[in-house]
Amino acid sequence: MPSLSSALRILALAAIGAPAIAQAKPIAYANGTTIMGEYGAGTMNELQLFYAPRYFYSAGVGHLALQSDLDGRTRDITYARLNYLLKRWNLEAAQANVFAWGGAGAAHTNQTSGDHFVWHAGFQADYETRRVYGSVKSELHESSAFSHRIDTLQLGAAPYAHDYEDLATWFVVQGRQGTGTIFDGTEWAMLLRLFKGGGWLEAGVTTDGKVQAMFMINF
Amino acid sequence: MFRKLILLGLLFSASVVAQAGTIEMKVNGLVCAFCAQGIDKILRKHPATADVLVSLEDRLVAVETRDGRDIDDADLRKALTDSGYDVKSIKRTQNSLDAIRERLKKQDR
Numbered sequence: 001m002p003s004l005s006s007a008l009r010i011l012a013l014a015a016i017g018a019p020a021i022a023q024a025k026p027i028a029y030a031n032g033t034t035i036m037g038e039y040g041a042g043t044m045n046e047l048q049l050f051y052a053p054r055y056f057y058s059a060g061v062g063h064l065a066l067q068s069d070l071d072g073r074t075r076d077i078t079y080a081r082l083n084y085l086l087k088r089w090n091l092e093a094a095q096a097n098v099f100a101w102g103g104a105g106a107a108h109t110n111q112t113s114g115d116h117f118v119w120h121a122g123f124q125a126d127y128e129t130r131r132v133y134g135s136v137k138s139e140l141h142e143s144s145a146f147s148h149r150i151d152t153l154q155l156g157a158a159p160y161a162h163d164y165e166d167l168a169t170w171f172v173v174q175g176r177q178g179t180g181t182i183f184d185g186t187e188w189a190m191l192l193r194l195f196k197g198g199g200w201l202e203a204g205v206t207t208d209g210k211v212q213a214m215f216m217i218n219f
Numbered sequence: 220m221f222r223k224l225i226l227l228g229l230l231f232s233a234s235v236v237a238q239a240g241t242i243e244m245k246v247n248g249l250v251c252a253f254c255a256q257g258i259d260k261i262l263r264k265h266p267a268t269a270d271v272l273v274s275l276e277d278r279l280v281a282v283e284t285r286d287g288r289d290i291d292d293a294d295l296r297k298a299l300t301d302s303g304y305d306v307k308s309i310k311r312t313q314n315s316l317d318a319i320r321e322r323l324k325k326q327d328r
Contacts (some may be wrong), residue, residue, distance in 0.1 A: 030301040055257070055303040090248025090305040103290025130250050130275060139276075164252045164273040167265065195253045218256060 026050060026083035026099055026124070027058040028218040034058070035217045040176070041210035043069050043183060044150070048081075056085040063102075064141075066148075068182050071108075075146060075182070077118055079105030086123075096127040107143050118143035130161035133170070148180025156193065167196045172204070174212070241314050242282045242290060245307040246299060249278045257302035265290055265298070272316045277323050283316045 028034045029052065036048045042068065050060030059082050066075040081103030089096040100123045103161040107118040122139030153175045162168035170193035177186040187214045191204035198214035228247055253320045255273055258280055267288035272281040280299070284290060292309050299306045314322070 025254065027303075028254070029303055030261065032257055047308055055301055062275045087301075088246075088248070088303060090246075090303075092247055093250065095248040095250050105297075128250055161276070162252055164255060165253065198253070198256055200253055216253075218253065 025126070026087055026101060027052045027055065030055045032204065033219055034060075036214070037216075038214040039211065041187060041208070041212050043067050043187070044176075046178075050081075050083060056088075058083045066178075066182050070183075073182075074110045075107060075141075075148075076109070077105060077107045077120075077141060079103045079120060080120070081120075094127065094129045097125070100126045107145065109139075109145050112145045116143040116145045120156045129155075132156065132157045133158075133201065146179055146180055148182050150174065150178045150182070152176045169194055169196060172202065175205075223258050229236075230314055240284060240289075241312050241319065242281045242284065242295065242309060243312060243314075243319070244282075244295060244299065244309050245281050246278055247281075247305045247307055249273070249275050249304065254303070258299060258304065261298045264274060265294070272319060274323055274328055279319075279323070281316060281319050 002162055012147060021187070022136050024095040024155045027050070032052050033034040034048070034050045034052070036046070037194040038044070038046045040046070042115040045065045046062060048060060048062035052058035059080070061080050064075075064079070064154070065180040066199035067072070078151055081101055083099060086098045086100050100121070102119070102121040104117065104119040108115050113181075118157040120139060120141045122137065124135060126135035126144075127133065133154075133156040135152075135154045138149060140149045141147070153213040154172055156172040158168065159169050160169070174191055175186050175190045176189075177183055187206050187208075189204050189206040191202045195201070200218075201214075202212070203213040233236060235275070246258075255275065259271050259273055262268055262282055266283045267290050268282055269285045270283040272283075274280070282290065284294075289311075295309060296306050
């Protein structure tokens with residue numbers, strides 16, 4: 001498998017001239033609430049709750065729990081966040097978005113005592129049609145106790161073009177890597193994504209045979 | 220007198236039927252059902268809305284209005300914009316949503 005940074009470079013080159021590159025979006029729609037939960041192969045678990053007063057921004061809270069597969073160190077981060085849609089391209093048969101977000105909170109690790117102030121910032125660029133989609137996401141966490149960045153690439157293909165009332169099915173390849181000694185190299189996973197109505201469920205395995213799963217509810 | 224009442228009743232019914240209808244909107248960016256549910260929700264909240272149809276295949280959002288009611292273009296555009304989408308065109312027809320569903324089925328075959 002190529003490293004994630006190589007894959008990101010290839011994707012960035014491929015994106016030149018195209019509107020942009022999707023995964024779960026941090027903003028649903030005006031007056032919409034989103035709950036997201038992720039179990040990331042035993043190394044990363046996250047739960048988020050966002051409310052969007054307008055279609056272009058949302059605010060909420062979350063909790064991120066990281067456990068290094070290198071040395072067992074843990075980082076628990078509880079945060080408040082503001083998500084902002086920087087740009088959306090609504091094309092005839094595609095949509096592309098660029099989101100940015102930032103927030104602050106408290107972090108606890110098993111290597112230091114007490115809580116630490118932590119801030120974070122990230123972005124996501126995505127592009128999707130009814131049959132293909134791709135997204136790149138990067139998120140940086142900074143505190144006096146640690147500093148790390150998590151980069152995620154997702155590429156998906158749908159075996160059929162779903163319509164509004166249909167069950168949507170996607171096959172997704174995900175690559176994730178982190179700086180700051182939280183992951184060992186790039187974690188690749190194959191995922192099956194299903195969604196219908198306001199419910200979204202995806203699950204799969206990493207190349208190490210670990211389970212990766214995520215759910216999202218919009219209402 | 221009885222005939223006049225019947226005539227008035229028929230005229231009233233006819234005017235209501237003439238005013239009832241459907242608004243069909245062509246919308247760009249309609250690729251994901253999960254993301255497009257905001258359109259359905261926001262349009263159904265409008266007091267003039269009887270029913271809503273969203274077709275990703277045809278990039279179409281159709282609103283059947285209640286008898287004698289209409290929704291301003293500005294309100295429609297705002298509803299779609301607030302859902303994160305762009306309206307390309309709006310037209311009013313007398314087709315029912317069922318008739319539109321049938322038409323789309325035939326088109327998509």
